[in-house]
Amino acid sequence: MNTPALKGSSLGRMERRWGLLLSSPYLVGLVFFAAGPILFSWMIGFYRWDNISTPRFVALDNWTRLLADELFWKSLANTAYFVVGTVPTGVVLSLLLAMLVNRPLRGMGIFRVIFFTPVVTSTVAVALVWAWFYDPNYGVLNYLIETCMKLFGRQPPDPVSWLNSPRTAMPAIMAMSVWKGLGYNMVIFLAALQAVPRHLHEAAELDGAGVIRRFLHVTLPAISPVVFFVIILSLIGGFQVFDQVYIMARDGRPANSTMTLVYYLYKHAFQFLEMGYASVIGTALFLIIFTVTLSQFWLQKKWVHY
Amino acid sequence: MGPLLKTTMREQNGIADGFASYIMLSIVAVAMVFPFLWMASTSLKTLDGAFQYPPTLLPKTFRIENYSRIFDSVPMGPFLFNSFKLVILNVVGVLLSCSMAAFALARLSFPGRRVVFGGMVTTLMVPYQVTIIPVFILFQHLGWKDTHYPLWVPAFFGNAFGVFLLRQFFLGVPRDLYEAGLVDGCTPGGILFRIYVPLAVPALTTLGVFTFMNSWNDLLNPLIYIDTLEKMPLTAGLSFLQTQYGSNWPLMMAGAMISIIPILIVFFFAQRAFIEGIATSGIKG
Structure with a gap:
């Protein structure tokens, strides 16, 4: 308690004791699983270490190697491609979906639950079934394309090997990722939409604003902080993509076209046992996420209304 | 245009709108549902049935044996046991x-409180990949490689999201309740478990289902720590x-x-906790 009369009293002493006692597990966790490791990972970056012999100090070698590593730049480009391909589509589609389920119609609860189902199931399980969709010979996707083409009297194209061609592998993974994440963002948007004061809409309607203008001038400004929040979350999540790449395109196949930063880190740390170099990749990932997030915070001043 | 006409037009619009x-x-x-239907349907097909072209949604011959065969092909029993054990812990x-x-952060004043709070807010922003290697090295030194410890022990030391979520909730519980508890001779620990925890059931459920989901769906950590197949979670x-x-x-x-x-x-059973939990806190699964 903060009242000065209680400082030094038995009550204050009890509170201090209990405060330390109750927070001590988390404090230990902070030191050993969060703050300590963050500092330690900067440090290992200056060493060459195979996880067995004694670490050898190599100063900035890992960093210069990183800058010259073509595969690092390739995985950075792939990750950026993934982010650019999934974040805007995901945000727009989930906002549309949220507006759709925000209508006061019967049975909306069921639709919300259905749209949310992909979010709770593991990426591994759904990535497996999507990989099966993409199967070049027996997959449903090629079958659907063929059927549609025939329906319009066109010659069906040759079956595409979605996950085996460098051009289509990443987009195929992106499509699955957008599908999986829609429900999550939808729920956040839904909460925001329901918080928009009704009288704002009514006033705009009385002023003769149509649906589109009401959306642009009433809804969008009102929910812009939440749009910003969802963009930030999606960006951070996008840069950390791993599970679906691991399942659908092991080891960056084909031709490293799906190698992402986290996969590259995983590979160096736990397959090549280059702890120092992998730590540098991790630090670079952190710096990239940090810079992108920061730039979004700077950009938001131009479009987010608080 | 009279008000009457306007309403009927609006109603008609409403019906057409609703239909669309x-x-x-x-x-x-x-x-959204099709992939799950397809998963279920393929799981009941024979190998020939799955490789049939054109594909059919319903299996021609149902083969439930896939589900028993999988228990012979991989250690499915241990996988399930490990997953449930890790989720509960x-x-x-x-x-x-x-x-x-x-x-402690919401109601008690104690030395180091600012440090704990600051540490929580800072680590909230750091991606877990940054800590993955040092934590791996730590657990390896403890001799915990190829054991389940790295997959559940950290849970008992909290995480920034959970602490943050519950702190926000506890701050919303009237302070009077804490003071009333003290007057009645309860210790702060007793007040937490007898008064605050029962009141925080919605927030605890949300955190619980998200922890369940993250632990059940985790891929990277088991890949890193577990070498023996029988020790893998599902x-x-x-x-x-x-x-x-x-x-x-x-x-x-x-599978x-x-x-x-x-x-x-x-x-x-917990849709509300999932959906409302995200809506209010945005914690990521």
Whole structure:
């Protein structure tokens, strides 16, 4: 308690004791699983270490190697491609979906639950079934394309090997990722939409604003902080993509076209046992996420209304 | 135009609108559900049935044996046991440690409180990949490689999201209740478990289901720590199944079905906690 009369009293002493006692597990966790490791990972970056012999100090070698590593730049480009391909589509589609389920119609609860189902199931399980969709010979996707083409009297194209061609592998993974994440963002948007004061809409309607203008001038400004929040979350999540790449395109196949930063880190740390170099990749990932997030915070001043 | 005419027009619009909405909602719903239907259908097909062209939604011959065969092909029993064990330990650990720290931050004044709070806010922003290597080295030195400890012990030391979520909730509980508890001779620990925890059931449920989901669905950590197949939890075990039986789609879909059924059951009973939990806190699964 903060009242000065209680400082030094038995009550204050009890509170201090209990405060330390109750927070001590988390404090230990902070030191050993969060703050300590963050500092330690900067440090290992200056060493060459195979996880067995004694670490050898190599100063900035890992960093210069990183800058010259073509595969690092390739995985950075792939990750950026993934982010650019999934974040805007995901945000727009989930906002549309949220507006759709925000209508006061019967049975909306069921639709919300259905749209949310992909979010709770593991990426591994759904990535497996999507990989099966993409199967070049027996997959449903090629079958659907063929059927549609025939329906319009066109010659069906040759079956595409979605996950085996460098051009289509990443987009195929992106499509699955957008599908999986829609429900999550939808729920956040839904909460925001329901918080928009009704009288704002009514006033705009009385002023003769149509649906589109009401959306642009009433809804969008009102929910812009939440749009910003969802963009930030999606960006951070996008840069950390791993599970679906691991399942659908092991080891960056084909031709490293799906190698992402986290996969590259995983590979160096736990397959090549280059702890120092992998730590540098991790630090670079952190710096990239940090810079992108920061730039979004700077950009938001131009479009987010608080 | 009289007010009467205007209302009827609006009503007509409403009906047409509702109809269009239902059509669009149904299309999206099909796109969302279809992969799961396909998973279920393939899991019941024979190998020939799965490789039939054109594909059919309903299996021509039902083969439920895929589900028993999978228990012979991979250690499915241990996978399931490990997953449930890890989920229970993680949920208990996270709820206990996070509610304790959150209560201390929300209601008690003690030395180091600012440090704990600052540390929480800072680590909230750091991606977990940054800590993954140092934590791996730590656990390796403790001799915990190829054991389950790295997959549940950290839960008992809390995490920034959980502490933050519960702290916000506890701050909303009237302070009077804390003071009344003190007057009645309760210790702060007693007040936490007898008054605050029962009041925080919605927030604890949200944190609990998210912990359940993250632990059940985790792939990277088991891949890093577990070498012995029998010690794998189910989700990581599935990725092993894939490397072994990569083209046996019926078998893999049966495995995927087994792995999603528990989480779907939890989701069915706790949808509100899932959906409202995200809406209010945005914690990422």
